Amino acid sequence: MAKIDLVKLRKTFGAYVAVEGLDLKINDGEFLIMLGPSGCGKTTTLNMIAGLEAASAGDILFDNVNVTDLPPHERNVAMVFQSSLLYPHISVRRNIETSLRHTTISDADRKRRIAEAAKMLEIEPFMDKLPGQLSGGQRQRVATAKAIVREPSVFLLDEPLSALDAALRLSLRSELVNLQKRLGTTTVFVTHDQVEAMTMGDRIAVMNSGRLEQIGTPDEIYNSPSTVFVAGFLGSPPMNLLEGDLAGGFFRRGGLAVPIQGPGGKVTLGVRPQDVTVTEATAPGALPVTVYAVEHLGRESVLIADDDRGNKVRALVAPGWHARVGEKLGIMPDPARCLLFDTNGARIYETVARAA
Amino acid sequence: MAKRSIFLYLAIAVAIVWSIFPIYWFCRMAFLTPNEIRLFPQPFMPQVFEFGTFYNIFGYDYEYAAGYVSGASGQSNQIIRGVLNGLFISSIVTVITLLIVVPLAYVFARMEFRHKQKLLFAVLLAVALPPVSTLIPFYSMYVQLGLNGTRFGLIVVTLTITVPFVAWMLIGYFRNLPPIERLARIDGYSRTSCLLTLILPLAKSGIAVAAVIAFLFSWNEYTYALVLVNGTSANTLPTAISGFLGQYPEPGNLAASVIVTIIPPALFAYFLQRHVTEMSLVDPVR
Amino acid sequence: MAVGSAGQAIQASTPSRKPRREMSDTRFAFLIGLPVLVFLMLVVAYPLGYAIYMSLHQIVFFGGYRANFVGLKNFIDVWSDKSFINAIWITLRFTVESVVLTMILGLCLASIMNQRIRMAGLVRTLLFLPWCVSSYAAGLMFGQLVRGQTGILTTISFTFGGTQGVDLMGRATVVEVLAVANAWLMAPLVAFFLLANMKTIPKRLYDLAAIDRLTAWETFRYVTLPPLQFTLFVFASITTVLSMKMFDMILIMTGGGPGTASATLTYQIYKRSFKDLNLGYGAAMSFYLLFFILGATFLIYLVWGRRVSR
Incomplete structure (x- = not known):
């Protein structure tokens, strides 16, 4: 168990900057998700925490001890790799055993720990098989067992579920969280899947182009995104982002007029699909749109429509709701639920929504 | 399906002939008698299979069933x-x-x-x-x-x-x-x-x-x-x-x-x- | 470490910025690769250097060994040498035919071996057999196989009532015979790697092709062939290099003949160096051959390899 501090961490590959000035504190026992699109630097960061890649600048501290230059196994970390990488030519048991190579524990202890890990992850029936003979889910459990058997101070996971099918992913998700809470090991989990991020993490660190965009609880990240990138990246269906002008107490774009106060000029208005209402095309102040598709999700439906500039706009509607493709409608955002972002993508906080 | 498998076995046969026939045609000479080798055109197959030449190249004389002796090769x-x-x-x-x-x-x-x-x-x-x-x-x-x-x-x-x-x-x-x-x-x-x-x-x-x-x-x-x-x-x-x-x-x-x-x-x-x-x-x- | 001075003690107490670090990739690569590369450089660089030296001299044996520096004369002279120009064309013809034939044969053999058949192990072993034959032995075999005096075609022709021998070693077809022999020799290796590659194609794709009612040819063209691109590229390069370098088979099978009909660059280099003892001239030719080999591989990479290599 350890708390982790990343201080001004930087990684370059030649001229390419993979991670830039990353400051991040990970609390003891926390389940932290690193979320971002591919190439955002999240895996590089994880590799630097593990010691697989050397930091170009900056420091990594485990419980205030600088480990920046320690080789991986001296950091007492355990790692589960993408598609649950295992040694393909040795048995599951020996795969798990190799995690304990450099420990000084007794043989009896070693056996006990392996047996416990095997029991915890229910992999006892195939301890003597080769990884190639297992299914994806079983391999994932073995990789997890291999990681926990070391009783590491930090547990690092690099998209461990990405190669699995949806149903399996769902069950392993809660299994992993449950395991982490029982063991209380500080965990860093890298993913590009926002659902995994929202459901698993204590906190989420959203990364983009090598920089930390925002860190916070899933609730904060979702409800109060601090940049337009975070706003657009999280949420399904995604947030509507509309560029327009803010002047005279109104956000305007085409026919749309949302009563909202703030510093004037070009801004982006963000509003989640559940925070808009569908109106007549001619309703004053509404965004005129043309129906493109209606997706029925069971508990609710999503209206997808084109506005006059060809942007897709989404609105959550009641499950029984119907509309013809090509039908003209209006979209009216709830001013109190609207977020404004400046042209650099940063959130504008000093806004006051007025009643329409 | 039968048509396909006939075609397949034909293809296999052609491939095998292609692969081993040049080897066969040459190595066949090891079993031809000196008279057969001098024939024109050359025969498809030796009349008898005897391993005399193998004795010869490793330095032994060999007496063929036909009665003549081929001497050990100087090589x-x-x-x-x-x-x-x-x-x-x-x-x-x-x-x-x-x-x-x-x-x-x-x-x-x-x-x-x-x-x-x-x-x-x-x-x-x-x-x-x-x-x-x-x-x-x-x-x-x-x-x-x-x-x-x-x-x-x-x-x-x-x-x-x-x-x-x-x-x-x-x-x-x-x-x-x-x-x-x-x-x-x-x-x-x-x-x-x-x-x-x-x-x-x-x-x-x-x-x-x-x-x-x-x-x-x-x-x-x-x-x-x-x-x-x-x-x-x-x-x-x-x-x-x-x-x-x-x-x-x-x-x-x-x-x-x-x-x-x-x-x-x-x-x-x-x-x-x-x-x-x-x-x-x-x-x-x- | 022994108890040191006060300075050391202070150093040790401050968290050191560079403790035992793992060996870096570069250092490990250096440790492992350097001795080998030095060996390779020595045994490659010396002959190469010596060949450069020779190519810049006119080396005379009669009346005492002499090496007269002639600069680039040898390199320029070859271009007015008809046998050199002729050899370039023969090499090109031999190489292109060899490579194309080898690729086609390799694909055919691999496709056959990829089928579910009885005694697959035996079939594979038989189809791999040509690969076990050395190039000089292949030269002996094909020479005997197609020559009018000893050839199979003569025997077949007489069996069907013919009265004349059939000889493919004539001026017109000798290069093709060489190319076929060369392809016969190289195809199993290509087939072997292609087969390994074919085994990695998911079976589901073939089910899909069956559902879409693709013909056997379409299945091959759109399902089997695309994943093989990389392997095909690698072996197109390898067989190009091997074909352009091919010497012993040609020496044994045709000796460059009839006339100069099969005198490839390698054969001309051999002839100039060992028969005419014109070492400088031969060396100059061999540099052109080396450039052609590198140029051809590079060309294959440019037009094909860049698209398919990861």
């Missing part, structure tokens, strides 16, 4: 020496090639370092060098160093063929192994112990194939051997055979010795075909 000393030298030299070359190439290919395939592309190009250059253009330099170098006509000399020169070629093949193979080095580093393996205790057992099929390729290159090497060791005590089988092409052609003995050269590689071929699925150059489907 037999060279042939016997060629077989022994060939086995010796090829084995040594194979071992050294593997010792050199396996770590080299591993490093080129799995690690990033500066000047890698340039060094790879150097290896490619070594593959591309035609033996016929390096013959004279090697010959003159060997005369100066006293390596002419020695097995050591032939081993060194053969390594210049096997090392780059096998390296080129193994690099592709190693590239496709799963990235277990990362796992190994977390588990505290040093680079060396990772290579020795994890990668080598994992890559054993590829290394076995590499060994066979190195052995065959060495066993079948002709051009250098002709210039550097022909007629000396370091003579190998290919050059010994070329003795039959000289002034007194002995087609039967020639064919018999060609059969001898094919036997060890054929055993390898049987061994190789079982490892076939392991040698893919592309990413295996996970």
